Amino acid sequence: MSVDAATVRRIAHLARIAVTDAEVPHLQGELNAMLAFVEQLSEVNIEGVEPMTSVTPMEMKKRADVVNDGEIADDIVANAPETQDHFFLVPKVVE
Amino acid sequence: MTDLTSLTIAEARDGLAAKSFTSLELTDAHLAAIEAARALNAFVLETPDQARRMARAADAGIAKGEGGPLAGIPLGIKDLFATRGVRTTACSKILSNFTPPYESTVTSQLWRDGAVMLGKLNNDEFAMGSSNETSCFGPVVNPWRREGSNTTLVPGGSSGGSASAVAALLCMGATATDTGGSIRQPAAFTATVGMKPTYGRCSRWGIVAFASSLDQAGPIARTVRDAAILMRSMAGHDPKDTTSVDRDVPDYEAAIGTSIKGMKIGIPKEYRLDGMPAEIEKLWTEGAAWLKSAGAELVEVSLPHTKYALAAYYIVAPAEASSNLARYDGVRYGLRVPGRSVDEMYENTRAEGFGAEVRRRVMIGTYVLSAGYYDAYYLRAQKVRTLIKKDFEDVFAKGVHAILTPATPSAAFGIGEKGADPVEMYLNDIFTVTVNMAGLPGIAIPAGKDGQGLPLGLQLIGRPFDEGTLFSLGEVIEQAAGRFTPLRWW
Numbered sequence: 237m238s239v240d241a242a243t244v245r246r247i248a249h250l251a252r253i254a255v256t257d258a259e260v261p262h263l264q265g266e267l268n269a270m271l272a273f274v275e276q277l278s279e280v281n282i283e284g285v286e287p288m289t290s291v292t293p294m295e296m297k298k299r300a301d302v303v304n305d306g307e308i309a310d311d312i313v314a315n316a317p318e319t320q321d322h323f324f325l326v327p328k329v330v331e
Numbered sequence: 332m333t334d335l336t337s338l339t340i341a342e343a344r345d346g347l348a349a350k351s352f353t354s355l356e357l358t359d360a361h362l363a364a365i366e367a368a369r370a371l372n373a374f375v376l377e378t379p380d381q382a383r384r385m386a387r388a389a390d391a392g393i394a395k396g397e398g399g400p401l402a403g404i405p406l407g408i409k410d411l412f413a414t415r416g417v418r419t420t421a422c423s424k425i426l427s428n429f430t431p432p433y434e435s436t437v438t439s440q441l442w443r444d445g446a447v448m449l450g451k452l453n454n455d456e457f458a459m460g461s462s463n464e465t466s467c468f469g470p471v472v473n474p475w476r477r478e479g480s481n482t483t484l485v486p487g488g489s490s491g492g493s494a495s496a497v498a499a500l501l502c503m504g505a506t507a508t509d510t511g512g513s514i515r516q517p518a519a520f521t522a523t524v525g526m527k528p529t530y531g532r533c534s535r536w537g538i539v540a541f542a543s544s545l546d547q548a549g550p551i552a553r554t555v556r557d558a559a560i561l562m563r564s565m566a567g568h569d570p571k572d573t574t575s576v577d578r579d580v581p582d583y584e585a586a587i588g589t590s591i592k593g594m595k596i597g598i599p600k601e602y603r604l605d606g607m608p609a610e611i612e613k614l615w616t617e618g619a620a621w622l623k624s625a626g627a628e629l630v631e632v633s634l635p636h637t638k639y640a641l642a643a644y645y646i647v648a649p650a651e652a653s654s655n656l657a658r659y660d661g662v663r664y665g666l667r668v669p670g671r672s673v674d675e676m677y678e679n680t681r682a683e684g685f686g687a688e689v690r691r692r693v694m695i696g697t698y699v700l701s702a703g704y705y706d707a708y709y710l711r712a713q714k715v716r717t718l719i720k721k722d723f724e725d726v727f728a729k730g731v732h733a734i735l736t737p738a739t740p741s742a743a744f745g746i747g748e749k750g751a752d753p754v755e756m757y758l759n760d761i762f763t764v765t766v767n768m769a770g771l772p773g774i775a776i777p778a779g780k781d782g783q784g785l786p787l788g789l790q791l792i793g794r795p796f797d798e799g800t801l802f803s804l805g806e807v808i809e810q811a812a813g814r815f816t817p818l819r820w821w
Contacts, residue, residue, distance in 0.1 A: 237704075239698070243698075244694075247694050247697050247701070248694060249678075250697050251653060251681070251693050251696075251697040252657075252660070252677040252681055253678060253681045253682050253685065253690055253694065254675075254679050254681070255682065263694070266691055267691070267694060267695060267698070269753065269754055270695050270753065270754065273642060273645065273754045274642040274643075274645055274646055274708070276638075276639065276642050277639055277642050277643060277646075277711055277715055278711075280636070280711075280714075280718070282714040282715065282718070285717050285718060286714070287710055287713035287714045287717065288544075288713045288714075288716040288720065289713075290544075290574075291544060291716075291768075291769065291770030292529070292530050292531045292574070294574075294576065296573060297570075297573045308432075311433075312663075313663075314430070314432060315428070315429050315431075315663070315665070316664060317661060317662075317664075317666070317667035318667070324662050326662055326673050326676070327669075327670065327671070327672055327675075327676050328673075329673050
């Protein structure tokens with residue numbers, strides 16, 4: 237399988253990465269090189285094989301459903317680019 | 332006292348206990364070495380004040396007879412580990428101003444045991460790379476050079492700063508992480524010892540995530556014994572990481588020097604690649620002979636799905652990366668580049684904040700997980716992964732204790748020499764990536780040099796949670812091969 241220029245733009249948008257028109261041909265070439273490389277997997281017989289979900293056989297751990305952390309709002313917003321009163325600020329979403 | 336930096340951790344531990352020198356003296360010697368070695372670009376942040384503070388505390392502990400197992404030992408920390416109050420960037424522009432208010436579990440255990448932090452070490456951006464050339468702080472330089480040449484070489488990656496700093500005697504040991512070979516390949520390129528433990532052995536909490544089902548932390552050190560000493564402090568159960576395994580941490584150092592007589596060592600025929608350099612072939616044969624003369628039994632084994640591991644990896648790892656890196660959106664931390672809408676702000680931030688390799692992998696990951704392609708790529712890759720793991724299980728079920736392979740298909744290459752073709756760079760991990768796919772422990776040990784005087788390493792792959800056997804076998808190779816130190820030119 238290979239991707240065309242429109243698909244490259246669609247993937248970039250899904251990944252929320254801005255790409256310029258000038259970057260598209262180069263990215264297209266790189267993505268297609270990678271897809272060509274992984275194409276070899278189609279020759280493996282995977283009939284009846286379970287997909288891996290956990291590399292170490294173990295049961296999913298659960299913790300007690302209780303509050304065990306909190307009251308650290310200052311820490312949480314300390315690295316944010318824009319905040320106000322412990323809220324994160326973003327460009328206007330609703331008109 | 333200038334030669335304090337050439338001590339091993341085990342020797343320094345004895346010297347500190349015997350009061351031959353203090354941790355402050357040991358730490359100052361390393362801080363001076365770091366300052367004199369800035370040309371290597373191994374450290375992205377030096378923390379001398381904190382180092383001296385920790386060293387004084389360690390000295391006080393030692394004086395009272397309360398020093399921990401790593402009391403007073405100066406270490407370097409890969410910049411992927413969150414360190415409380417100390418900038419942690421993953422060597423990405425998108426995190427260039429991030430100062431975590433928390434400490435990673437692995438580093439907190441090192442400080443619990445008395446270690447001293449010298450600073451943060453360079454790595455490939457988000458640990459994506461095999462040459463340490465994708466860091467936003469620029470490439471790390473390998474302290475090793477080809478004989479009679481001034482060409483600067485890469486130290487490997489992604490833990491290139493860790494490997495370079497340990498090899499150049501800037502720190503006694505370093506933390507590192509390995510997703511496809513990022514501990515073992517740089518260790519092989521710099522004649523250091525690198526251990527990637529079993530998946531689940533070390534907590535991933537507080538380590539910047541790349542591909543969560545593959546990432547594991549481990550040490551890079553100058554000797555097998557030192558790696559074993561560090562491993563004991565780094566490993567252990569952590570309730571904050573649900574994939575962390577609740578099992579006792581053995582005294583790995585006790586495995587050093589135990590007999591390997593009667594152990595079965597597998598030599599996988601699929602690792603004998605077409606066009607493999609004769610030097611690598613020779614090193615591998617030599618390593619097998621060393622283990623045999625120490626009493627091990629060599630058996631040829633087959634790992635038939637080896638050739639598909641790298642392709643499966645380059646679906647699974649980018650897919651997990653695209654998901655993990657979705658958090659870098661310019662809202663809660665890190666860089667923000669303005670836009671007219673929230674979506675445009677995300678897109679501008681991520682375009683500017685991620686480097687080319689990271690953008691490429693996030694986009695591939697997004698594609699293979701997208702509607703209509705999930706089954707053809709991601710699901711198929713996870714099935715191939717099951718087959719890769721089964722190959723190893725079949726071999727271990729036949730009584731094989733460990734598997735011996737080369738660590739890398741070549742010695743270190745020049746900065747800027749590879750990278751035009753991403754797939755060419757990915758081939759560096761051909762011998763190491765299977766181990767991550769199967770969640771197994773693997774160790775790289777310096778074993779010889781190529782015709783140009785550059786170090787080469789061997790890899791031992793072990794059964795799950797059998798790191799101890801790898802330390803035993805690794806030390807046999809180390810004893811036979813000797814240790815290798817670069818000539819100082821910086």
